[in-house]
Amino acid sequence: MEPSTLRTAVPRSPRRFLLSWWPWRAVAYLATGAALGALTAAVVAMAIVLSIYIVGLVLLAASLLMGIPIARWERTRLRLVDEEPTFDPHVRVTERGLRAWLRVRLRERVTWRELGYAVVNASILCWIDALVLLLCLGTVFFGVEISLTEPGVPTHYRVIFVVASLVFLPIAMYIIAAWAAGRAEIVRAVLSPRDAELDRMLNEVTLSRSALAAAFDAERRRIERDLHDGAQQRLIALSMSLGMAKLDLPAGSAAADRVGDAQQQAKLALQDLRDLIRGIHPQILAERGLAAAVDDVAARSPIPVDVQLPLPRMPADVESTAYFAVCEALANVARHAGASQVSVSGRVAESTLFLDVTDDGSGGAAPEQGTGLAGLGHRLAVLGGTMMLDSPAGGGTRLRMEIPCRHFA
CATH class of the missing domain: 1.20.5 (Single alpha-helices involved in coiled-coils or other helix-helix interfaces)
Incomplete structure (x- = not known):
């Protein structure tokens, strides 16, 4: 299997590595990095010099956002030595206009992280790129050039010097590849971290699941x-x-x-x-809220249910999820607990709805014993909710459910 990154290509056998395109891709990566950093430094220096004029002030203000295009170019350039996909961590701007775009971008932490990278790249990294290329390739080419052009050197010495210079070329390629691989890991960690990508994918899945719900x-x-x-x-x-x-x-x-x-x-x-x-979907839930809907369910329960829900009106999705979760919990009690009394209580604190369903049954309930509690957990998870079960054998059962509710209707 062919490696997809320079980091995994370097440990291969010297023959396979040196005869592949990876060493030259590393050279191209460092060369373009040196050029990008030098260009950035030149633009900033020009903006500082011209800051006494209007155009210089504009360039200096625009340089605060220079990290965005530089980071985009760096993520594209990263494909030279890392074929794994990269992603843009910026949020999508839904409003039109430059003012809306600037408002969103200037509030993002990633914008300032990219600016910091651009500064470090222009002041340090690009010069290291240039120095590594100059020392490694320059030594080889300079040795070959001196061996072939220096007057008065016997032919056999010229051949020895050329061979010695070319022997250093594989070592130079490994040095270049090692720095390029390390440089790519820095770029990946700062501009396109894998953990952030996973977080974004998780957020997208959560949002799509919430939208479906x-x-x-x-x-x-x-x-x-x-x-x-x-x-x-x-x-x-x-x-x-x-x-x-x-x-x-x-x-x-x-x-x-x-x-x-x-x-x-x-x-x-x-x-x-x-x-x-x-x-x-009970009509009473939409018209009068969660407390009235649970009272209605309790009135039809085969087991006496004490309901204590002094709750305000909440978002419809929160009320709906909480209602069906309580219904499922009461159904489980009726089917399996052998209880003579059930209580349902709840409160809202710190933008979270807390619900407790407690019975005096036989206990010993566990989510893995059936689909009821497992399904209840999946229902709560759609809104980022959780549940905790305390059910010792012979000691009754307490089910605690927590559902985030960011705002009230």
């Missing part, structure tokens, strides 16, 4: 509204029509009995639909 919640609300305003109203109208029709039929007749059965089936279908709507 928000879209899913919005779709649940739409389905709930459609069922509530459509199918449920039709079933109510159907039940009323059947009741009116039953009044017009002789009492005790076969037709009246069939209409009565149909009305009863319509009522059962209506109840099933209401349960379905409540499971998709």
Whole structure:
């Protein structure tokens, strides 16, 4: 397998390394680095000299942002010795206009880190690049040139000096490659760190997961509204029509009995639909908030539930996640805990919603024992929430859930 970076190419066998393009790519990397640093130093020096004029002041002010194009060029130049992908750590500017771009860029820490790199590159690194190239390649070429052009030197001595100079070339290439590899690691660590790239990818995944959750919640609300305003109203109208029709039929007749059965089936279908709507997204949650919705669930629980939720209205996604998490926790208690009493309490502190579901059951619950608690953890994780479970055998269970809520509705 061919190496993808100069750092992994150098330890290869000397024959494979020296006959590859990696040594010359290292030379090109240091040569362009020296040129870039020298050009940067020249531009800054010119801006300082001309600072007494308007154009010089403009150049001097613009030099505060010179790190951005220099860093972009450095990340491109890094491909000479490091084929692993790089990324631009700057956030995307969504607003149009130079003022918006400047406002975003000047507030970013990475902008000032890139400026610091540009200063260090122009004052130190580029001169080291030039010095390494001059000492290594200059020694070889100077030795060959002296051996071939110095007058009065016997031919056999010329051959010896040329061979000796060329023998030093592989050593020079290794020195150049070693510095270029180290230089590339510095650039990677400062301008395109792998940890930062992973953090950005994680943030993108988190944002996309949150966006999907928000879209899913919005779709649940739409389905709930459609069922509530459509199918449920039709079933109510159907039940009323059947009741009116039953009044017009002789009492005790076969037709009246069939209409009565149909009305009863319509009522059962209506109840099933209401349960379905409540499971998709309860209307009470949207209208009155989390506390009222949990009270409604507690009233229908087969186990007595004490609810203590003195909560303000919160963002819809937080309330929805918290509601279904509490429903899942109460369902788990009813199915597995063997409890006689459950309490649900909650509070908001430091922009975080804390919920506790405690029962006096048999305990011994663990997330790995089933999909209920594991699914509850996945539901909370969508909003960056966490859960903690304390369930000693025979000692009841306490489930603590924490959900960040950055702002209130």
